Amino acid sequence: MAKLDESLLAHLPPFSLLGREQIREILDLATSQRFEEGATVYHESEDAGRFYLLLDGTVRALHITPEGEHVTALHVPAGQLFGIARALGRSTYPATVETVSEAIVLWWPMSLWPQFIARYEGFATETYRTVGERLGEMQTRIIELSVLHVEQRVASTLLRLVDQTGRKAEGGILIDFPITRQDLSDMTGTTLHTVSRLLSAWQKQGIVESRRKQIMVCEPQSLTALSTARPA
Amino acid sequence: MAKLDESLLAHLPPFSLLGREQIREILDLATSQRFEEGATVYHESEDAGRFYLLLDGTVRALHITPEGEHVTALHVPAGQLFGIARALGRSTYPATVETVSEAIVLWWPMSLWPQFIARYEGFATETYRTVGERLGEMQTRIIELSVLHVEQRVASTLLRLVDQTGRKAEGGILIDFPITRQDLSDMTGTTLHTVSRLLSAWQKQGIVESRRKQIMVCEPQSLTALSTARPA
DNA sequence: CGATAACTTGACACAGCTCAACCTGGGTGG
DNA sequence: CCACCCAGGTTGAGCTGTGTCAAGTTATCG
Numbered sequence A, B: 001m002a003k004l005d006e007s008l009l010a011h012l013p014p015f016s017l018l019g020r021e022q023i024r025e026i027l028d029l030a031t032s033q034r035f036e037e038g039a040t041v042y043h044e045s046e047d048a049g050r051f052y053l054l055l056d057g058t059v060r061a062l063h064i065t066p067e068g069e070h071v072t073a074l075h076v077p078a079g080q081l082f083g084i085a086r087a088l089g090r091s092t093y094p095a096t097v098e099t100v101s102e103a104i105v106l107w108w109p110m111s112l113w114p115q116f117i118a119r120y121e122g123f124a125t126e127t128y129r130t131v132g133e134r135l136g137e138m139q140t141r142i143i144e145l146s147v148l149h150v151e152q153r154v155a156s157t158l159l160r161l162v163d164q165t166g167r168k169a170e171g172g173i174l175i176d177f178p179i180t181r182q183d184l185s186d187m188t189g190t191t192l193h194t195v196s197r198l199l200s201a202w203q204k205q206g207i208v209e210s211r212r213k214q215i216m217v218c219e220p221q222s223l224t225a226l227s228t229a230r231p232a
Numbered sequence C: 001c002g003a004t005a006a007c008t009t010g011a012c013a014c015a016g017c018t019c020a021a022c023c024t025g026g027g028t029g030g
Numbered sequence D: 001c002c003a004c005c006c007a008g009g010t011t012g013a014g015c016t017g018t019g020t021c022a023a024g025t026t027a028t029c030g
Helices: A020-029 A110-119 A123-147 A150-165 A181-188 A192-204 A220-228 B020-029 B110-119 B123-147 B150-165 B181-188 B192-204 B220-228
Strands: A031-035 A040-042 A050-056 A058-064 A070-077 A096-099 A103-109 A166-169 A172-175 A208-211 A214-217 B031-035 B040-042 B050-056 B059-064 B070-076 B096-099 B103-109 B166-169 B172-175 B208-211 B214-217
Touching (some): A020 A103, A070 A123, A070 A150, A070 A181, A103 A110, A110 A123, A123 B123, A150 A172, A150 A181, A150 A214, A150 A220, A181 A192, B020 B103, B070 B181, B110 B123, B150 B192, B181 B192
Antiparallel strands (some): A050 A103, A058 A070, A058 A096, A172 A214, B031 B103, B050 B103, B059 B096, B166 B172, B172 B214
């Protein structure tokens, strides 16, 4: 395998306090791997044998119910760790992870985890911060699912995606990975039909513009208004 | 303040690996405090100045929306740590915590946190396990809110409460703290009216028996069936 | 240039919300 | 100690948001 460049890690939060040599050390322990769009990295409740760093692309953590319904728990943007079951005192992965777009990852055997925590300054702190952030996201999801209507949930989910992965484009902000109505409905706990109707309606009003597997938000303020509107 | 007895902590997971002296040390640093039923221990986004151990009673973590709606995130049974913002890399509390019944807690200033993590064997591990468990609970909540109907959610919430805090009683298993229809609806993202209707119906079928602020489950199997039934 | 995955749209039904009116048990203060 | 108060609970009536069922259209890819 080609030697990995130190600049890959040096600026990422979990490693930002480390020197050249330590980064080199970490890279030499790592394996890099490429995944196709839609590939599964690991399955829920599988033995957590590796922890990962997402170098490029986006992945999502999801659950599949016994009835086969998909529930998307969260999205992980490039630059973050995932599969960090050990940080949660678990020996199995808590969710299935699959790639949303093509992805490049580094991974290490989980047996190195204690060493990473003990030896690399800032790694533990940043890891736990990441856990905290994800917990916060999940709380937001719970609150939204509990008190908001479908239209509001879809609106605020779109806003969150724009915020996390938006890319400026001609006439609006583009969500920077392929996303279907079904995906959006898995994130909001509704059906692809309802999402489709909402997007159609919003498109007529010029709030969004969507093609197949692609959504561009033209008027974020309108979505913000929709996401907080008092229903009735 | 009266000296606290070492047996209070010795058998609890975060401290189970520690010797007498270390437990003594920890107790001498602790402050004990009693809270009335329904008292607020701390508020969401408040500066996280202390971390807590719940010695007796039950507390719940909840969020209050700008519109004043309450969303219950989780329940903490006696013997667990809470308010452990630092374990999540946060400096503010992520939720409001209030007591469900009378509660006795110990607390320590958050400034001692790094010392607890570094010095007391097993404390870190157990803390992160607790975080992992709570994250798991939240995931379950998200899945349930996404794919289950109200009736199923209320049924499985009741089952969870029975499981976590159930006490064997004459004719069924009693949920061991005062709980209103409103509380249950805050946990399931519905209204107190719907919960009331469900409980009435279930009572007619002999599945539960409920008085004011009290619910007893007589036929857990029936609830299990309801919670997994394919709607339509 | 099929085949198929993604998407759209209409018609309809109903779970569960809202509004409203009413009970009731248990705590408390006069 | 008992009458009052009110938080907590019940139940009905009606409406509507959203799911379900169904039938179609349109991109994209091998």
